Amino acid sequence: MTESEGNKNEDCHAANGVKPGRNGMVKNHHHHHQYQKQEKVYHAACNGELYSRPFIESFEETPMLVAVLTYMGYGILTIFGYLRDFMREWKIEKCHIAREREEQKDFVPLYQDFENFYTRNLYMRIRDSWNRPICSVPGATFDLAERSSNDYNWTFEYTGRVVKDVINLGSYNYLGFAENTGACATAAGEVTVKLGVGVASTRQEMGNLDRHEELEKLAASFLGVESAMAFGMGFATNSMNIPAIAGKGCLILSDELNHASLVLGARLSGSTIRVFKHNNMQSLEKLLRDAIVHGQPRTHRPWKKILILVEGIYSMEGSIIRLPEVIALKKKYKAYLYLDEAHSIGALGPNGRGVVEYFGLDPKDVDVMMGTFTKSFGAAGGYIGGRKDLIDYLRNHSHSAVYATSMSLPVVEQIITSMKCIMGKDGTTIDECELKLMRGSKWTDVIFFQASK
Numbered sequence: 001m002t003e004s005e006g007n008k009n010e011d012c013h014a015a016n017g018v019k020p021g022r023n024g025m026v027k028n029h030h031h032h033h034q035y036q037k038q039e040k041v042y043h044a045a046c047n048g049e050l051y052s053r054p055f056i057e058s059f060e061e062t063p064m065l066v067a068v069l070t071y072m073g074y075g076i077l078t079i080f081g082y083l084r085d086f087m088r089e090w091k092i093e094k095c096h097i098a099r100e101r102e103e104q105k106d107f108v109p110l111y112q113d114f115e116n117f118y119t120r121n122l123y124m125r126i127r128d129s130w131n132r133p134i135c136s137v138p139g140a141t142f143d144l145a146e147r148s149s150n151d152y153n154w155t156f157e158y159t160g161r162v163v164k165d166v167i168n169l170g171s172y173n174y175l176g177f178a179e180n181t182g183a184c185a186t187a188a189g190e191v192t193v194k195l196g197v198g199v200a201s202t203r204q205e206m207g208n209l210d211r212h213e214e215l216e217k218l219a220a221s222f223l224g225v226e227s228a229m230a231f232g233m234g235f236a237t238n239s240m241n242i243p244a245i246a247g248k249g250c251l252i253l254s255d256e257l258n259h260a261s262l263v264l265g266a267r268l269s270g271s272t273i274r275v276f277k278h279n280n281m282q283s284l285e286k287l288l289r290d291a292i293v294h295g296q297p298r299t300h301r302p303w304k305k306i307l308i309l310v311e312g313i314y315s316m317e318g319s320i321i322r323l324p325e326v327i328a329l330k331k332k333y334k335a336y337l338y339l340d341e342a343h344s345i346g347a348l349g350p351n352g353r354g355v356v357e358y359f360g361l362d363p364k365d366v367d368v369m370m371g372t373f374t375k376s377f378g379a380a381g382g383y384i385g386g387r388k389d390l391i392d393y394l395r396n397h398s399h400s401a402v403y404a405t406s407m408s409l410p411v412v413e414q415i416i417t418s419m420k421c422i423m424g425k426d427g428t429t430i431d432e433c434e435l436k437l438m439r440g441s442k443w444t445d446v447i448f449f450q451a452s453k
């Protein structure tokens with residue numbers, strides 16, 4: 001790349017990124033006066049790519065008062081914690097938590113010191129603020145089993161009462177398909193009666209049913225890719241397929257806020273891993289450029305493969321990947337792109353087809369389209385979509401394809417029914433406007449920010 005091209009790109013990022021803060025996030029107040037400029041830049045060629053809509057994200061800053069009070073509360077609990085530990089040591093206060101027996105007192109403690117300190121003195125005192133037992137489906141509201149404690153949350157007793165209709169800000173049932181009534185639940189129930197829950201074999205052996213194949217065909221057409229494969233667990237889809245794609249001599253470039261399953265997959269692959277700043281294209285480009293210029297450490301041979309790992313929507317932050325720029329970079333440096341759409345599939349884009357559709361891009365530009373069925377589809381499992389030769393290869397080489405039991409049929413049925421519904425192929429159950437409303441609602445935004453990894 002020539003110097004002038006480099007400068008051109010930097011200009012481009014500076015303009016469209018509004019000088020990102022830490023993690024590439026942008027403060028709200030920048031946006032008003034930058035909007036015009038951003039729109040212009042995003043419609044112009046950035047890294048040689050054209051794409052169809054402006055991309056503006058804003059994130060609320062933590063108010064100073066909230067931050068100060070939180071740290072003060074933490075500090076006070078810590079000081080009291082040390083004081084109470086001192087009293088426990090001198091047997092002035094009773095210690096409730098499991099400890100090594102007297103004869104084991106010279107053993108290395110089971111917990112690390114601080115972890116144990118935190119559990120004893122901070123977590124136990126406040127755990128009832130969020131750690132409540134749920135006793136209904138994870139809908140927009142749900143029911144909680146009431147309980148009470150007489151010993152400052154060390155133990156609880158159920159009162160037998162149920163607290164009804166509590167707002168649910170924690171589950172990732174984005175489109176409301178994880179219900180115990182309705183078309184999905186009926187279809188899952190019917191197939192359970194007919195074929196049972198367990199398949200009791202792997203896809204490679206006796207566990208390949210027509211329902212699995214139908215699901216994969218449907219997923220491929222939903223994603224707009226040649227072929228797709230479904231796996232019984234979203235986490236394992238990442239952690240077991242990345243090692244099948246990359247290995248020794250390959251370089252993985254991973255966003256610093258990627259999900260644990262992507263991190264584990266990258267580590268298991270034996271590839272060299274380099275981490276770029278969250279959603280920061282300058283940081284990614286620098287790593288790509290260094291990788292091309294210097295090659296592998298010591299030998300300086302070219303990397304066998306460079307794989308970029310990103311997510312569509314980051315579940316803890318709610319940030320959307322700058323996909324057009326990532327695609328432009330991966331094309332420029334001839335790298336491969338692995339996109340985890342766990343939180344964006346179903347929930348983003350005019351037809352719910354995820355972040356690729358949201359930006360009006362071509363799914364063929366993403367080499368590996370990964371996603372899970374646990375969020376928008378209200379089920380379990382994950383998928384990989386892409387070119388047919390990639391999927392055929394994974395069918396034979398991925399550990400979760402070869403050694404794991406195939407997906408349970410009620411789960412398959414739940415996914416097929418919800419996916420058909422999103423695609424408008426189910427007849428009537430939920431009409432398209434209703435889905436658009438669900439996707440565009442404030443409620444969905446709230447859930448994105450609250451969903452736990």
Ligand SMILES: Cc1ncc(COP(=O)(O)O)c(C=O)c1O
Binds near residue numbers: 259453
């Ligand atoms: C980005 C991402 N990838 C993968 C997973 C794992 O998926 P699952 O929970 O379906 O196993 C999650 C889980 O929340 C996730 O957030």
